[in-house]
Structures are given as structure tokens and as C-alpha cells.
Amino acid sequence: MKYLYKALLVLLLATSFSYGQSDQFITPKYVFFLIGDGMSMTQVHTAEGYLQQTQVGPDKEGTTGVKQLHMTTMPVIGLQNTFASDRFITDSAAAGTAMSCGHKTRCGTIAMDSSRTKSLPTIAEKARDKGMKVGILTSVSIDHATPACFYAHQPDRGMLWQISMDLARSDFDFFGGGGMNGEKVSDGKRSMQPGKPQATADNDPLEAARRKGYAIATNRAELQAIEPGTKTFAYSKDFIGGDWSMPYSIDKPQEDLSLAEYTREAIRILDNPAGFFMMVEGGKIDWACHANDARTVIDEVLAFDEVVGVALDFYRQHPAETLIVVTGDHETGGLAMGFAGMGYDSAFEVMAKQKISFQKFTDTILNDYKEQADWDDEDDDMDSEIKDLLDNYFGLNYSDLSDFERELLEKAYDQTMARKRSKGQEFSLLYGGYEPLTVTATHLLNRKAGISWGTYSHTAVPVPVYAIGAGSHMFEMMYNNSDTPRKMAEVMQVSLD
Ligand SMILES: [Zn+2]
Structure with missing residues (x-):
């Protein structure tokens, strides 16, 4: 009887761990922070409606429902306000800083306070200091505002070269997806000087990364050949655009890597006994929303949701030790599911x-x-x-x-x-x-x-937060985007102050 009681208790605890509903949890060893840029409820729900209507068709009653994405099957949902310290409608830099540092700041600022003089520690740096390996992935360039907010500290998001130079200084373990604008900036700067000086660790961000021991993988084969534990910067040289972003999912050549594939490789390279923290951004949902192109948005949301699927597969193998948080940084386009x-x-x-x-x-x-x-x-x-x-x-x-x-x-x-x-x-x-x-x-x-758009810019509508795993109950209810990394820090037992 006593044995049975114990077995039941263990089962109960295991269940509550795996659904993240318990107030008690062990500190997660693996943390996934997945951010859809420009993604709020309408971007997610439009993709779900599209899947239903194109893959499943109308239901028995003749109405059309939704085919759920991975992210909306997660058991915990919250909402975050996105406003910046100086504007009701935020930009990606202020939103990224709020979600990485736990402070509202001015639009355009990368992981610094509103005065743009004081650097703020990021949740990714705190994970690194704790001994976890850290990965930063995005479908836009790696020096774009959202990823930059996790590893760089600069007063302005436009300082692409300076942001790129911060990459090697971060000592993080994996960067991947898009390339570096800073590489181009640096090459341009050097080519204007007489005799075009050699790329060095002081003038070229890629060379700086190389000197710091980063392996640079520029295609699938090179990435797959990288041994676990190797510091890596990976992007696909043959398919990257002039803006150093990955192609839109709707245009992606079969041979190119998807964001989900980069994520799987990052997991392989980062996995270790001390665990990892990984931020993955679906960055071009935002770009397609700015352009008011719903079909391209849908494909970007689906590509991002594939990343959520990869994280959930990992979670199922390590349910008690994994936390996954999925959210957006703001809504873009004023997308309306009606016209x-x-x-x-x-x-x-x-x-x-x-x-x-x-x-x-x-x-x-x-x-x-x-x-x-x-x-x-x-x-x-x-x-x-x-x-x-x-x-x-x-x-x-x-x-x-x-x-x-x-x-x-x-x-x-x-x-x-x-x-x-x-x-x-x-x-x-x-x-x-x-x-x-x-x-x-x-x-x-x-x-x-039956879809319409209100703007070519961002809007102030709150964004959903989906969570599962160790400590995920912390992400329920409504809060500011600057509370999100604070909740994460509490769960991870680190301090952002
Ligand atoms: Zn954004």
C-alpha cells in the first residue's frame, strides 16, 4: 500500500512537471525562447485558418474552423503589453531589450537603458555566466534588432558594424540563420581606405569571430560536420539575400536550410550536461506584415511554428528539465481577419x-x-x-x-x-x-x-505568450514584456539586476 501511494505520488508529480502546471518545478536545464517578430494572435490564427481551409476543408457544419499550430497547443497562455518607454507603439529594439533585459527602453536601443548610456545585462548573458551554453538564431541578419538585444549593447540599432563586433565578445556558443550586415559594412569601410587593409579582429566582425575560435559554416554540409561543443556561426552563403536574411519561406529553394533545421543543428551542437539557453527569432513575419502580404506572412508563421515543433520534440524527451516560451515582440500591419x-x-x-x-x-x-x-x-x-x-x-x-x-x-x-x-x-x-x-x-x-491591413508599421496590440515545461505557469495572466525575462530569470535562478 505504501509503495502504491509512493508510485502514485511520483506519477502525479511527473504529470504536473510535464504540463508545467505545478508551483513546484526543478530549475530547467534547457530553455527555449522563441520569438515571432511582428507576430500577435491574428498572424497565428490566420495561419491556422489557412491550414484548415487549404488542407482540411470546411467542417461538417459547413463552417470553417482552424487547424492548430504547435504553439497554440501549449498548455499555458499569457499576454504581454509591448509599449516602449518613449512610444505606445514599440519597435523591435525596445521590445527586444524589454524581453532580454527586463527593462522598458527607448525605441532603437539595443540592451541599454533609456538614457542610452548604461548597458543592461541580458537573460542570455546570465545563462552563459551560469555555465549554460547559449544559442542565438534568426531568419533575418544576426545583427538585426531582436537577436542583437540578446548579445550586443549599442545605443542605436542602426550601428550594425558595432553590433556585429559585439558578437564575438559575447562568447556565446552558437549563432545562426542569417548572416552579418556588419561584414558588408566592414568590407565597405575597408575598401574606401587606400590599399584596402586586411580584415583583422579589430576591423572585421567575421574575422573577430574566427580569432575567438568560432567555426564559420556557410552551408549545410559544413554545419553538419561541426562537432558538438564547437563555437559556431552558421549561415547559408549561397541563398542569403543582399540584406543577409534567409529567403522567405514561400521562396525557399529546397536545398537551403530552414530555420527549424538550424534549430535542430543548434540543439545537437549545444547539448551538454550544463544545459543551454536558446533564442530563435522568426524575423521575417514582421517584414511580410510591413509589406501587407498575408500569404508570405502565413508561410513565415508556419516556418517559425516548425521551430516550435522541434523544441516540443526536445521537450518530450526532457519534460522535467525543459522550459519553452513562445511569443511575439509586437504586432505588425494591423492585420484584421475580416474585410x-x-x-x-x-x-x-x-x-x-x-x-x-x-x-x-x-x-x-x-x-x-x-x-x-x-x-x-x-x-x-x-x-x-x-x-x-x-x-x-x-x-x-x-x-x-x-x-x-x-x-x-x-x-x-x-x-x-x-x-x-x-x-x-x-x-x-x-x-x-x-x-x-x-x-x-x-x-x-x-x-x-477576407483579410485587411491597417498600417505598414507596427501596432500596439498585446501579444500572446505560450509556454510549456518547468516553471511555465509563471507565464500566465497579463503583464509587460519587460516582465517576461524576469519570470524566466526567476525560473532559471539567475538575477537580471
Ligand atoms: Zn519586431
């Missing part, structure tokens, strides 16, 4: 017709078209070639469009083709800073899906 012209209807499946991102369409397809197109002035309507391109890449069949929709497209076409573009309020409201024809195409397709 004035659609009433109560949604038709997310129409977005399956989109084949490439707004960016790739603009940079390749539209660019090629513009180079050879015969356009003289605003009296010239769209020709059959551009109509075919819009049909092929966005599923917008010109003959099926309403007069109003055609007018919007023709107007945008004129702006795209004109050497000198209009300025003023109408232009900026219609197109933001984007290619007029491309952003009009995604707007029209999104509206047909």
Missing part, C-alpha cells in the same frame, strides 16, 4: 494561388517586365503580359475583377511604370513605401480572402 467588402465571409484558400513573396515578385518578375515593357504615359493600360503575370503569381484574373479593383490595379501600374512617382497622402496610404503594383496585388488578393 469591409466581404462582410462576414472568409475565403483564405484563395491565397493558395500566390506562388512567391511580394519581394521576389518585385525584384525578379516585375523588374524583368519593366525592363522590356512598352509604356509611355498614363493613357497606356496594362498589357496582356502583366495581366498574365498577376494571374500566374497571385491568382488575380483580370477579367474576373470588378471595375473598382481594375481601377486600383491600373492606377498602381502607372505609378510602378512611371519614372517619377507621385507623392502625397494618397500615394503613401495606398502603397506605403512599397512597389505600387505589387502591394496592390497583395491587397486585392488578401481582401478576396
Whole structure:
């Protein structure tokens, strides 16, 4: 009887550990902090609705439900406010600082206080000091605001070279996903000097990392060959864009690594008896939201959720020792799951017709078209070639469009083709800073899906926090984004002060 009681108690404890609901927990050995940039509830739920409508179809009642993502199956949910110390609508730097250092700061600031004079310790540095290995991964460049907030300390997010130079100083164990803008900046700076001086540990961030003992892996084979415990900086040289980000998931060549694959490799390289802390950012959800391209957003959210899946697989092997926290840094785009012209209807499946991102369409397809197109002035309507391109890449069949929709497209076409573009309020409201024809195409397709956008910037809407594992109950309820790393620090038994 006594034995049975003991066995039951053990079982009970194990269950409460694995669901993270107990007030008692052991300090997690493995911590995953997964951040979708620009991702709030609408980005997540739009992806879930899209999966349901394209993969499962309407349910028995004829209504359309959702196919849940990994992140929304996690047992604990909270909400965080995102405002910065100087603005209601935050940017990624202030939000990143809040979530890494536990302090609200001014927009643009990387892990420093509001006066931009005092560096603030980050949760990743505290994990390092405790003896855990640390990994920082992102789909944008590694010196972009969100990842930078975990390893760098600079008064301005635009100081890309300085941020990149902080990478080797951090002594973290794994950096991966995107490349370094700082590498390009440094090369540019050097090339302007007579005789172009050699890259050294003082003038070149990549060389600085190399001298510090980092292995630089520039493709899958090189990354896979790296022995566990080796300090690593990994990015995919053949596929990285001019901005050093990974390709959008919708455009990703099969041969390139996904963010989930980088995460799996990072786990392999970081795993050790003292554990690890890993921050992984899905950075281009934000970029696609800025551009108001919902289909590209959905694919980015799904690629990020694959990372959550990898972390959950790891959690299932180490349930009592792992904490996973998934959140966003702010919402971007004012994404609404409804459109004035659609009433109560949604038709997310129409977005399956989109084949490439707004960016790739603009940079390749539209660019090629513009180079050879015969356009003289605003009296010239769209020709059959551009109509075919819009049909092929966005599923917008010109003959099926309403007069109003055609007018919007023709107007945008004129702006795209004109050497000198209009300025003023109408232009900026219609197109933001984007290619007029491309952003009009995604707007029209999104509206047909029953989706609309309120801005080309961020919004102040709170973001969900999903958690599972050791100490995850701490992340329930509503709080400020600056409380999130404080909760994490408490669970990890480190101090951010
Ligand atoms: Zn952001």
C-alpha cells in the first residue's frame, strides 16, 4: 500500500512537471525562447485558418474552423503589453531589450537603458555566466534588432558594424540563420581606405569571430560536420539575400536550410550536461506584415511554428528539465481577419494561388517586365503580359475583377511604370513605401480572402505568450514584456539586476 501511494505520488508529480502546471518545478536545464517578430494572435490564427481551409476543408457544419499550430497547443497562455518607454507603439529594439533585459527602453536601443548610456545585462548573458551554453538564431541578419538585444549593447540599432563586433565578445556558443550586415559594412569601410587593409579582429566582425575560435559554416554540409561543443556561426552563403536574411519561406529553394533545421543543428551542437539557453527569432513575419502580404506572412508563421515543433520534440524527451516560451515582440500591419467588402465571409484558400513573396515578385518578375515593357504615359493600360503575370503569381484574373479593383490595379501600374512617382497622402496610404503594383496585388488578393491591413508599421496590440515545461505557469495572466525575462530569470535562478 505504501509503495502504491509512493508510485502514485511520483506519477502525479511527473504529470504536473510535464504540463508545467505545478508551483513546484526543478530549475530547467534547457530553455527555449522563441520569438515571432511582428507576430500577435491574428498572424497565428490566420495561419491556422489557412491550414484548415487549404488542407482540411470546411467542417461538417459547413463552417470553417482552424487547424492548430504547435504553439497554440501549449498548455499555458499569457499576454504581454509591448509599449516602449518613449512610444505606445514599440519597435523591435525596445521590445527586444524589454524581453532580454527586463527593462522598458527607448525605441532603437539595443540592451541599454533609456538614457542610452548604461548597458543592461541580458537573460542570455546570465545563462552563459551560469555555465549554460547559449544559442542565438534568426531568419533575418544576426545583427538585426531582436537577436542583437540578446548579445550586443549599442545605443542605436542602426550601428550594425558595432553590433556585429559585439558578437564575438559575447562568447556565446552558437549563432545562426542569417548572416552579418556588419561584414558588408566592414568590407565597405575597408575598401574606401587606400590599399584596402586586411580584415583583422579589430576591423572585421567575421574575422573577430574566427580569432575567438568560432567555426564559420556557410552551408549545410559544413554545419553538419561541426562537432558538438564547437563555437559556431552558421549561415547559408549561397541563398542569403543582399540584406543577409534567409529567403522567405514561400521562396525557399529546397536545398537551403530552414530555420527549424538550424534549430535542430543548434540543439545537437549545444547539448551538454550544463544545459543551454536558446533564442530563435522568426524575423521575417514582421517584414511580410510591413509589406501587407498575408500569404508570405502565413508561410513565415508556419516556418517559425516548425521551430516550435522541434523544441516540443526536445521537450518530450526532457519534460522535467525543459522550459519553452513562445511569443511575439509586437504586432505588425494591423492585420484584421475580416474585410469591409466581404462582410462576414472568409475565403483564405484563395491565397493558395500566390506562388512567391511580394519581394521576389518585385525584384525578379516585375523588374524583368519593366525592363522590356512598352509604356509611355498614363493613357497606356496594362498589357496582356502583366495581366498574365498577376494571374500566374497571385491568382488575380483580370477579367474576373470588378471595375473598382481594375481601377486600383491600373492606377498602381502607372505609378510602378512611371519614372517619377507621385507623392502625397494618397500615394503613401495606398502603397506605403512599397512597389505600387505589387502591394496592390497583395491587397486585392488578401481582401478576396477576407483579410485587411491597417498600417505598414507596427501596432500596439498585446501579444500572446505560450509556454510549456518547468516553471511555465509563471507565464500566465497579463503583464509587460519587460516582465517576461524576469519570470524566466526567476525560473532559471539567475538575477537580471
Ligand atoms: Zn519586431
